[in-house]
Amino acid sequence: MKLRELLENIDVQELAADPETEITDFVSDSRRVTPGAVFIAVRGYENDGHRFIPSAVAAGAAVIVAEEPVEGAPYVTVADSRLAMAVAAGNFHGNPSRRLHMIGVTGTNGKTTTTNLIKSVLENATGAKVGLIGTNRNMIGGLELPAERTTPDCLELQALLRRMADEGCAYAVMEVSSHALYLDRVYGIHFDQGIFTNLTEDHLDFHKTMDAYAQAKAKLFSMCDTAIINADDPWSGLMIRAAAGKVITFSARSDEADLTAKNIRLHSNYVSFCALMTGKLEKLRLGIPGMFSVYNALAATASALCAGVGIEEIRRALGECAGVKGRAEVVPVDTDYTVLIDYAHTPDALENILDTAREFAKGRTVVLFGCGGDRDPLKRPIMGAIAVDKADYVIVTSDNPRTEDPEAIIRDIVRGIREADTDTPFEVITDRRAAIARALRIAEPGDVVILAGKGHETYQEIDHVKRHFDEREVVREILDGIKRD
Numbered sequence: 352m353k354l355r356e357l358l359e360n361i362d363v364q365e366l367a368a369d370p371e372t373e374i375t376d377f378v379s380d381s382r383r384v385t386p387g388a389v390f391i392a393v394r395g396y397e398n399d400g401h402r403f404i405p406s407a408v409a410a411g412a413a414v415i416v417a418e419e420p421v422e423g424a425p426y427v428t429v430a431d432s433r434l435a436m437a438v439a440a441g442n443f444h445g446n447p448s449r450r451l452h453m454i455g456v457t458g459t460n461g462k463t464t465t466t467n468l469i470k471s472v473l474e475n476a477t478g479a480k481v482g483l484i485g486t487n488r489n490m491i492g493g494l495e496l497p498a499e500r501t502t503p504d505c506l507e508l509q510a511l512l513r514r515m516a517d518e519g520c521a522y523a524v525m526e527v528s529s530h531a532l533y534l535d536r537v538y539g540i541h542f543d544q545g546i547f548t549n550l551t552e553d554h555l556d557f558h559k560t561m562d563a564y565a566q567a568k569a570k571l572f573s574m575c576d577t578a579i580i581n582a583d584d585p586w587s588g589l590m591i592r593a594a595a596g597k598v599i600t601f602s603a604r605s606d607e608a609d610l611t612a613k614n615i616r617l618h619s620n621y622v623s624f625c626a627l628m629t630g631k632l633e634k635l636r637l638g639i640p641g642m643f644s645v646y647n648a649l650a651a652t653a654s655a656l657c658a659g660v661g662i663e664e665i666r667r668a669l670g671e672c673a674g675v676k677g678r679a680e681v682v683p684v685d686t687d688y689t690v691l692i693d694y695a696h697t698p699d700a701l702e703n704i705l706d707t708a709r710e711f712a713k714g715r716t717v718v719l720f721g722c723g724g725d726r727d728p729l730k731r732p733i734m735g736a737i738a739v740d741k742a743d744y745v746i747v748t749s750d751n752p753r754t755e756d757p758e759a760i761i762r763d764i765v766r767g768i769r770e771a772d773t774d775t776p777f778e779v780i781t782d783r784r785a786a787i788a789r790a791l792r793i794a795e796p797g798d799v800v801i802l803a804g805k806g807h808e809t810y811q812e813i814d815h816v817k818r819h820f821d822e823r824e825v826v827r828e829i830l831d832g833i834k835r836d
Contacts, residue, residue, distance in 0.1 A: 352443065354414055357389060358427065359442050360539075361435050368414045368425030375413075377443040379436060379506060386411030391439065393432045394418070400432070437505040437538035444513040448523070448540045451482070451516055454654060455527040455537070457571050458548030458581075460700045461647050462526040463487060463807075464639070464675050465548060468651035469524045471672045476655065476664035482515035484508070484525035487676060487807035491515050502531030505538070522658075529567040537574070544657055545575035545594075546650050550586040551699030569593035579653045581646060582608045599657065601649040603642070610653050612645050619711035620681070626652055626662070633662045639674045641707030677806025679707060682826055687796040688714065692822050694806025696723060696750070698733045701803055705741035714797030715743035719790045720804050721783070722764060724755030731760065732767025738777070739768050742801075744793070745777035748786035750804045751812040757781050783811065787822065788829045802826075 355370035357377060375387030381403035384390050390407035392400035392415065404415055408424045415426040416435060429435040441448070454469060456462045463486050470481045470490070483490040489498045489511060496511075502525065503511060515523050527545075531537055550565055565586050570593070572578040578594035580587050582602040591598050602608035603615065603624075612624040613632065622644045623636045637648045648669060655665045674680060682690040691708065695701040701720065708716045718738055722731045738745045747764050749757040761779055768777055780786035790800050802822050810817040 354389070354427075357439050357442050359438075361438050362430060363427055364430060365420065365426075365428040367420070368427055372413055372425070374443075377439060377506070379504075381406040381410065384410035384412045387413050389414045389416060389439075391416040391432055391436050392418070393436055433535050434538055437535050440505040440509040441539050444509040447509065447512040447516040451512065451520060451523045452658070453540060453542040454522060454524045454544045454546070454658075455542045455571050455575065456524070456546040456548065456650070457527045457529070457532070457568050458546075459551045459697055460703065461548035461643060461650070462528075463694075464644070464647045464678050465546065465650045466524045466526055467675050468637075468647055468669070468672055469654045470522075472651055472655045472660065472665055472668040473522055473524075473658060475668035475671060476660045477521075477658075479521040480519050482512070482520040482523040484511065484523065486526055491518050491520060502526060502528045502536055505536045508536060527571050529564055532570040533567040537571075540574065542571070542575035544577050544579060544654055545571040546579040546654060547572070547581055547584070547587065547590045548646065548650060549581055549584045549699070551697055565589050577657050579650060579657065581650070583646075599653055601646075601653050603645050603649065610649055610656075612649055615642075615645055617642060617707075617710045622648070624648075628656075628662075631662075633666055635666055636670050637672060638670075639672075639679060640711065641679055641703060642710075643703045643707070644679075675807075677808070679704060680806075682823055684826065684830060686794070686830070688794040688798040688800060690791070690826055691799060691801045692806060693801060693803050694808075695720070695803040696806075698730050698737055701734050702737050702741060704801055704803060705737070708799040708801055709741070712797065712799040714795055714799070716741070716799050716801065717744040717746070717790055717794060718742040718801045718803055719746040719748055719786050720801075721748045721750035721757075722760050722804075723751045724753035724757070724760055726753075728760075728763055731763035732770065735764040735767030736771040739771050739773045739775040742775065745775060746786050746790055747777060747779045748783045749781050749811070750783075751808075753812050754814060783820070784825055784829075787825055791826065791829050792833065 352374045354372040377389045379391050379393050384407045390412040415421045415424050418432050456465050466485050470483045473481050480492045489496040572594040576596040578598045580590050580600050582600035583604050600608040601610040603612040611627040613627050615624040621638045625632045625634050677694045680692045684690050693704045695704045794800050809821040811820040
């Protein structure tokens with residue numbers, strides 16, 4: 352690739368390099384520079400890439416892209432290197448999103464399940480190959496790839512989209528996080544569909560206010576042809592106003608929406624409802640429990656309809672969809688009580704999974720949860736209050752403390768519990784394995800034990816170290832020990 356091709360559609364302020372220079376790679380990490388590569392210096396929140404320009408030059412970078420002139424190497428200056436990186440990453444990989452039907456899903460909760468449902472429905476109903484980019488995994492058809500974060504940085508994202516396009520994917524369905532939108536990781540990508548699930552308090556350590564958080568989410572709908580919006584969410588109006596194209600709404604409450612769920616039935620291992628659209632009813636069934644599953648199914652149904660899939664094909668495909676690891680996941684245990692693992696790590700998500708358990712629990716709901724360190728501390732007492740309000744027994748423990756003191760995080764949670772002024776019994780066990788053992792030992796016939804917060808994660812992050820911790824394995828090990836006792 353020539354430098355001029357890499358810089359296409361970028362507002363270049365100064366070109367102090369030969370535009371015919373042959374480019375071998377394009378990177379933003381100076382440690383990955385090889386001879387012939389272009390290094391782009393990006394100002395981040397922790398590090399300023401301009402500091403590493405000398406290292407990139409020493410490693411053989413052919414050209415430096417930066418926001419200021421560079422000494423000792425050919426360079427290109429741009430007004431905003433973050434935006435330039437997003438566009439250049441697309442150029443370097445041949446703008447693969449233009450070869451794919453792009454579907455982006457944003458919201459606080461439900462992104463992972465909704466993207467997986469859409470992928471499954473499109474594949475089952477159309478036979479097309481579908482790529483997936485999400486919190487717990489990336490997929491190219493049936494090939495599963497690891498995922499480090501919800502939305503990759505633009506360089507990794509464009510490389511992944513290129514691979515999807517080259518391997519025959521017709522669609523790419525991706526979770527689009529508020530961080531990715533705010534930091535322009537998806538800048539320059541045009542989406543066929545943008546989907547809004549809901550908005551509840553989360554990531555305020557980063558966005559500071561709910562309005563700023565919502566505004567970040569709303570950026571997706573200025574980048575898509577069709578906005579599919581959960582009309583029942585209080586922030587739906589903002590998302591609709593941000594939409595640049597067609598708007599389709601879905602609801603479980605109002606007939607005013609374009610797609611409405613009627614005659615909702617909630618069961619211990621599935622939900623069913625009638626989808627009402629343009630005067631026609633179609634009964635749908637999804638094998639994942641909980642009211643939130645109704646909303647996820649509505650979003651997936653609206654997406655498939657927009658993609659041209661018939662409602663009969665959607666009904667059949669939804670009926671064959673399996674659950675997502677770590678989302679209301681029933682752990683196979685030989686006990687007279689149920690164990691659920693769920694990723695709930697926000698107030699709304701915790702409330703949803705507790706409501707779901709109460710819908711089918713024949714005994715008590717016992718919840719075990721903590722809160723992540725180095726994340727929004729405001730939600731901690733809120734989650735404590737929700738736990739004792741919705742559950743019959745609460746165990747507060749550690750989640751991913753990261754660099755924070757686990758005991759300090761727990762104190763924040765307990766403050767909310769005490770302010771709730773409830774008689775619900777609770778206890779604190781900081782060690783998560785010991786807390787799980789306690790929950791399993793006190794469980795009675797008919798109880799539902801909910802291990803909340805970790806979900807699909809198979810580690811605990813403590814002081815920058817990820818230590819193996821798979822709750823499925825932990826449950827089996829503890830139950831094996833109980834049997835031996």
